[in-house]
Amino acid sequence: MYKPIQEILNKQLLRQKPTSEQFSMFLEALRNLQDSLTADEGEEHNKTYIRDFLRDAFYKDTNLVNTSGSIDCAIYQTKEAASSIEVIIEVKSPSNHTEFPSQHNLNCKAMQELVLYFMRERFQHKNISLKHLVMTNGYEWFFIDASEFEKFFADDKKFVKLYNEYDRGELLFSGTKDFYTEIAKPQIDKVKNDITFTLFDIRLAKSDNRRLQLYRVLQPAHLLKQIRFVDSNKLNTAFYNELLHIIGLEEHKKDGKNVIERKPAARRNTYSLLESAIYQLDEIETDEEKFDVALNLVITWINRILFLKLLESQLISYHGRKQADKYRFLDIHTIQNYDELNELFFKVLAVPLENRHPDIKEKYIDIPYLNSSLFESTRNETQHLQIRGLKPGELPLFTQTVLKDIYGHKVTPQMNTLEYLFRFLEAYDFGSEQSEDLTKSENKTLINASVLGLIFEKINGYKDGSFFTPAFITQYMCREAIERTVLQKFNDYFGYCCTTFNELKNQDFDDQDAIKILDSITVCDPAVGSGHFLVSALNRLIVIRHELGLIYDNEGIKLKKKEYSVSIDNDELIILDEDGELFHYNPNNIESQRVQKTLFELKRRIIENNLFGADINPNSVNICRLRLWIELLKNAYYKDAGELETLPNIDINIKCGDSLISRYPVMVGRYGGMNDQNSRQQILAYKQAVEEYKQTSNKENKKKITTQILAIKQKLLNVSPQLDLFGKRVEIDKTEQLYQKLNSLEWTIEFPEVLDETGTFCGFDIVIGNPPFISPKGLSTDTKRLYEKIYNFADDTYNHFTFRGLQIVKPNGILSLITPKTYWTIQTKRNMRDLLLSKKINFLFDAANPFDEVLVDTCIFQVQNCPMPEGHKLQFYDGSNDLDNPIVFEPIEQSTYINTQNAVIFKPTELNLKIWHKYGEKVKALYDRWWDKIDTSKKISDNQALLEEYRASLKPGDVALLGCLTEGGQGLATANNGKYIAIRRSSKWAAGVINKRPEKLAEAIKQYPAIVNEFLQGQPADVFIKYSSEQEIVDTFDAIKERYGRDIFGQGYIFRLIEDSEIADVDSLTEDEKQNGIDTSKPYYVPYDKGDKDGNRWYLETPFAIAWSKENVQFLKTNSGKKGEGMPVVRNPQFYFKEGFRWSAINGTRSSNDLKFCYKQKSVNDVQGMSLCCVTNMVTPQYITAIGNADFISRYTEAFVNSTVIFQINDCRQIPIIIPSEEQLEAFNQLFRKALEIKITSNDTTLLNNVQKQLDELTLQLYGIA
Secondary structure, three states: OEOOHHHHOOHHHHHOOOOHHHHHHHHHHHHHHHHHOOOOOOHHHHHHHHHHHHHHHHHOOOOOEEEEOOEEEEEEOOOOOOOOEEEEEEEOOOOOOOOOOEOOEOOOHHHHHHHHHHHHHHHHOOOOOOOEEEEEOOOEEEEEEHHHHHHHHHOOHHHHHHHHHHHOOOOOOOOHHHHHHHHHHHHHHHHOOOOOEEEEEHHHOOOHHHHHHHHHHHOHHHHOOOOOOOOOOOOOHHHHHHHHHHHOEEEEEEOOEEEEEEOOHHHOOOOOHHHHHHHHOOOOOOHHHHHHHHHHHHHHHHHHHHHHHHHHHHHHHHHOHHHHHHHOOOOOOOOOOHHHHHHHHHHHOOOOHHHOOHHHHHHOOOOOOOOOHHHOOOHHHHHOOOHHHOOOOEEEOOOOOOOEOOOOOEOOOEEEHHHHHHHHHHOEEOOOOOOOOHHHOOOOEEOOOOHHHHHHHHHHHHHHOOOOOOHHHHHHHHHHHHHHHHHHHHHHHHOOOOOOHHHHHOOOOOHHHHHHHHHHOOEEEOOOOOOHHHHHHHHHHHHHHHHOOOOEOOOOOEOOOOOEEEEEEOOEEEEEEOOOOEOOOOOOOHHHHHHHHHHHHHHHHHHHHOEEEEEOOHHHHHHHHHHHHHHHHOOOOEOOOOOEOOOOOHHHHEEEOEOOOOOOOOOOOOEOOOOOHHHHHHHHHHHHHHHHHHHOOOHHHHHHHHHHHHHHHHHHHHOOOEEOOOOOEEOOOOOHHHHHHOOEOOHHHHOHHHEOOOOEEOOEEEEEEOOOOOOHHHOOHHHHHHHHHHHOOOOOHHHHHHHHHHHHEEEEEEEEEEEEHHHHOOHHHHHHHHHHHHEEEEEEEEEEOOOOOOOOOEEEEEEEEEEOOOOOEEEEEEOOOOOOOOEEOOOEEOHHHHOOHHHOOOOOOHHHHHHHHHHHHHHHHHHHHHHHHHOOHHHHHHOHHHHHHHHHHOOOOOEEEHHHHEEEEOOEEOOOHHHHEEEEOOOOHHHHHHHHHHHHHHHHHHHOOOHHHHHOOOOOHHHHHHHOOHHHHHHHHHHHHHHHOOOOOOOOOOOEEEOHHHEOOHHHOOHHHHHHOEOOOOOOEEEEEOOOOOOOOEEOOOOEEEEOEHHHHHHHHHOOOOOOOOOOEOOOHHHOOOOEEEEOOEOOOOOOOOOOEEEEOOOEEEOOOOEEEEOOOOOOHHHHHHHHHOHHHHHHHHHHOOOOOEOOHHHHOOOEEEOOOHHHHHHHHHHHHHHHHHHHHOOOHHHHHHHHHHHHHHHHHHHOOO
């Protein structure tokens, strides 16, 4: 099956062009090949010519190109002959027509030989590195992807069996000629119409564009499949870092996260844009507000400048490089200072050509009027500063600046800031500057327009918990949501029963009705950020229209599918003409003008009618609007008068406000106003005003309409009383000031496009996005208060966005979000699980961690806003190891998740399903019966009689929750480790304490130099430590802490060392000493369990001890933490000095690090040393420790209890424990004793692994999981 080169090439390669040096080298090699070839040339000579051509054009420095046995020519993986072959080339003479294929007949000797060589490589040499197979006579080149040979030959069991018999000499024939005729030829005949191939004839390569096709198919990126798929939104770090420098910001790590901040005072540059702006903002009092206003201004200015750079690039592309100087305007010669840049913003781009001042009109004769809100003065510009107010000056060039001379040195140490910015931008290619003459093209780094959203989302997002979503995620989510919505709407309207979008494409429907359906689809991102989801939705809606044959021009003529191909590749819309060439706008070509105008108008139509968004961050809102304008700019076209089509006012579809906070209840079917005649008239006026706003190009008219819209909205908001869907009065919240402060968003009136003629809020068809991941700790008190009022809980923001999403999506509409997957299991997200499981979940997709800026495992969910149908099965994908090729599980009944303990969501692996079938309902019944009686230590105590009765009824083989068999809880929080806690000198930790003391003391002296004379007798820190006794050191550290605060050496720093002889024998302590402390005349330190950060299993003798003197215990008991922040706290003292078991609270990544249980000695434990004690003889701490260390329990808890890295006491209480028989108990206890002995004596890993293997087998037997 023949396909043209453009169809088999990755679209990314179609957009990339070689450098002038690369293309010139290729052309020279091609000319040499053509000069060498003659019709009567022999095959051997041809091999040499082909080898030299490929080597000289592409591979001489990277890959060996040579013969290999019977193979005429091969391209190897490296320059070494021992490396694997990646490309097999069969060469024939130009005159040998009988053995060479044609476009209509592949089955020839050359093809048969390729089959033999392929099978030898695959099965004799075990080569799985083959990429392509090629047949050529020097002029004609046939290319076949190795995957085609894999599919039609290597995967055909009968053919492989026949080949193996031939190879072993088991057939009646053994010669290669026989293989060709008896084995290869019949197989090729069978599949020849299905094998995909492409063909190129170099004799037809008369133009550089045709030669470029050959270049692309022969380059390593395609032929060796070395293309590195780069997200078009992938950050170019060199561009990003230098832009930050020009702005006056920098990015660095802080607490394990990337943060973007103003440069430190010592490294600030006076004439960076940010510092120049801050300098002018004298009227603002606080530094924080100055920074925020200045940053907002700078982002506005940079937005405009980058947009103009794209416009400049676009204009040059339209008119050709020969007229580049005419259309280039962003340079220091044209715009010499900030005043002239301000003039460009507001006197040129914001003013129609005919209304410009004559001098300005002459200077910018070719710069179009854009009618974009981007070039209207913002509130901060009006109130504080326009860019003309900046003071000019010189800025030092960035250390790794792109502006270098031919020797790689900076062109100059510093430069005027504005000139620096222009020259910096000119050093990059913004996507439309490629030269028509490839041999003269400049070698600039490409900056895709899409990356600009990422840059500014990074600047904004680190504060509010939002992160830029990678393109493959936005594309996937938009495709799945939009195609499902289109399918559902077409089925409903036309009465189809299509189950896939491909089926729908084959239906015969009325085009106008179909277009109305597509026009009605509304997509909303309630945390829009840079607008990435909306751009992906825009592209997907265009592709869907193309695939359904529904793209028409203004004259009603269809853009036919056979004439143009429209697809999405790497987050970019790709338009190919019927020759497979990338569409390029030529204003002087009628057909090109028609296509460009059609695409522009279609994009405008979709952006105005289908796409909506909101964000709490005004900078994000502006960036989103910019991204949508950029998408329109890509298809801007010239009108008949020679002027570029103006941009519409699409900004009104992107609102600034807190999506999670509204004055009035948000629900589909709720009225935005009173359901009376006056209110309905207001709604109609509102809809009409918004439509007029989008279409007007008159600035004064736009201001009037804006005022009218605000007035209508105010009337609607002030209408009282409000009525809900059922006509009942709704009480209006009176805390208006708080709503204004938090910038509440009134969903029921903000978007008139989703209100019907009565003002009823109809909701969106699709709500989609990546909501911010902010924990309650990061929320203000006011925000939490309103969350509690609106949602009846305050939790991570993504939980609230899930609830809000289902409030604003239509009945049967789709909500699709990517969120942390912590909601699968943890207790605090039970409400979110219950909500999702009550709806129809279409799919869940474990997406692991696709973000660059945050470490969090995520999940994509798509849920339909309707009750879960009986028997409904959802699709579960696991992309945690490979997002591109996820594991696709068999669909699972959604009710399965409802019938688990705590309604947890688990991956439907074979093991998890076995566990669920055996224990799902049983453990759920236990959980429902007991959980509210055992989820705190107090409840366990209050229900002691009931629990004792239950324990007495248990018998071997029964299952019980661990919380029913144990007691315990969090321990002591000293709030002053240095005062109470010591480290045993005999432990490995002691050396660290000794080494840290001089460093900690020196750091304290830096803060308070008086310490030297006040406490160290004038000595340096290291000298004092070296010549002081242990007691002197401890007393001095205590005194300094008393004088300068408990955290003077760092929070929690422990500096005391004690001998083992100072530790009391716990078994000999009286009950009074355990409860009230030990007299200091005796050893009064006792073991102190602070948990185990290293994650040891089985046993770890604690290196810590706590001073359990009567004075200390009295203080710890009486200071409960209520008398002041950070005071000590005693928790659950009844469990101190008891034998039990504990576990590591932090388990790393649960998929790679398992639970780690340890036997707990008789000690006092702190809040990190969470532990439990057995309260029945039917199980022992040794038994539970062993069970907890079994791989099965780790897998169980990961799937059914807590899938996060943090495992806490209430997670432990949920573990189902089998009550063992005496023999089973002894078997586990014996394994525990063996492991304990190994840990104490040798800690031999091999021996411990043997114990682990026995333990895992024994546990599977115990739980009956084969």
